[in-house]
Amino acid sequence: MSQHRFRVNPVKSYSERMTETRSELRRLVRERLCAITGEPSAQMRWARAAYMKDVVARYRVRIEGWPLREVPFKNLSDVPNLGRLDLLLRNWKEGKIYFRKITEEEYQAMVADPSPWLEHVETGEGEQEAADDA
Numbered sequence: 001m002s003q004h005r006f007r008v009n010p011v012k013s014y015s016e017r018m019t020e021t022r023s024e025l026r027r028l029v030r031e032r033l034c035a036i037t038g039e040p041s042a043q044m045r046w047a048r049a050a051y052m053k054d055v056v057a058r059y060r061v062r063i064e065g066w067p068l069r070e071v072p073f074k075n076l077s078d079v080p081n082l083g084r085l086d087l088l089l090r091n092w093k094e095g096k097i098y099f100r101k102i103t104e105e106e107y108q109a110m111v112a113d114p115s116p117w118l119e120h121v122e123t124g125e126g127e128q129e130a131a132d133d134a
Contacts, residue, residue: 014082021085022076028092036061036099046075052114060107065097 033042037059045054071084091097
């Protein structure tokens, strides 16, 4: 006789919800990247250098509207809580975060100083500093 494991509580665990939200977010971001580039095999990269090389430089697009103060730009596996993942997913779905094609001038500005478009931190004096690439 085979043994089956049944969940007493059918409510998904926090960990399961995190995994599902990450998966849906990755799928949606990739879908949007493929749509704007016209490349069905386009791949999103989450590390700074790879994002700049494999997304921005290759396709001349960048992400707009990323809530950098709430969620630093990094691998989604490193986003620490479900609330932040939900914020990202909701904003992508609502069009508040999106890919935008950029001009050669915008690209050169990003190469010179990527911090305004990637992770940054506000200092007490209102200045912006590039954060560590963790």
